[in-house]
Amino acid sequence: MNTTPATTDQTVPPDAVTIVPAAPGPVPLRNPEGMWAFVITTVGLTAPGAGGRPTDPDPDPARTDIASLFAGAWLPAPPPATLNRGDVVVRLASPADLDRTRVDVEVLAAHEDEWRSVRIPPALDTRWPHHVATTVLSWMRALADEAARTVTRQAFTTTLGTGSAHLGPRPDAPDALATLIDAGLLAVGDRLRWNGNTATVCHGGALAHGTEPHELCTSAVSTLATNLATPVTVNGRHLWRHPREGRTLAQLRAGLASNRHPH
Structure with missing residues (x-):
């Protein structure tokens, strides 16, 4: 599996894998074979301000390490949204041009009675966790607040x-x-x-x-x-x-x- 083992950080479950921090090489650009999505268990942002968000109101993920910690677990099949309300997952897919160095990242949230797609940034590189970290964190916080x-x-x-x-x-x-x-x-x-x-x-x-x-x-x-x-x-x-x-x-x-x- 093209991910790094989980850290000893107690906010990361023992059976989870940590994508950030990691060297660029191990960051996955596709779901492992037989896996449906990656459920996020832990996400942290760098330079946190009020509410745990970066102090820069419009950070550029291409030049900034937005995520300080990004971890989760692979799911082999989509679980029932009604039982998994509050979960946020990412799915990695091949971009339209089939470039193996790029990835389309779909962020989904289990909200109401369905898995709802909340963002699909196209053709990202291995820095994709930094591009989606604020979206993932915002949805995790919003669903927890609800x-x-x-x-x-x-x-x-x-x-x-x-x-x-x-x-x-x-x-x-x-x-x-x-x-x-x-x-x-x-x-x-x-x-x-x-x-x-x-x-x-x-x-x-x-x-x-x-x-x-x-x-x-x-x-x-x-x-x-x-x-x-x-x-x-x-x-x-x-x-x-x-x-x-x-x-x-x-x-x-x-x-x-x-x-x-x-x-």
Whole structure:
């Protein structure tokens, strides 16, 4: 596989590969054989300003190392978007002129009930991670923020005693864990762990960090992980691990998808 091994950085999952930092040679220009896309688990930008974005409002990727860290995992097939809401992937394809030194990079986000193409920059070279890093980060943050708003609304309506089914997160709400709870793969009160941190699973799929009381469960999976991983942005489903099961949330989710859609 034309990628470098993962680093020892705790924001990069052990089974992920790191594309940046890397020498130009190992940067892939095509998906490996049999792989559908590269799901981004970790992205960091250089010269971060407010919000983790470069201080230059219009950086030129051709001359600037926009990405300080770009890592993820290859997916052999497109997973159900409804179960993978909040994920952002890149797909590498041959450009129209079939130039083997160039690549068309499609960025897709699992949003609503579909994999939505959000950008397709054509004919890039091995610096393509720097061209798409800000797009990837922006979508990861936006989807995580959407999930955080959903679980926060659920927490407050429940606390006030005004919660109802239509106010809470749907079972497949982005980043929420309600689907895994409903499937019996997680339970309210379970403790998730990552990098010395603990998060408690709450009603509706929210998380409580550390010793926070359960009525203040207003964190979502990737939002909490990114807050702990700052300045990089992470996909928390590939980091939080169920200590009893020994698997990450992404692995639990993949098992659920396999059971629902057997090959």
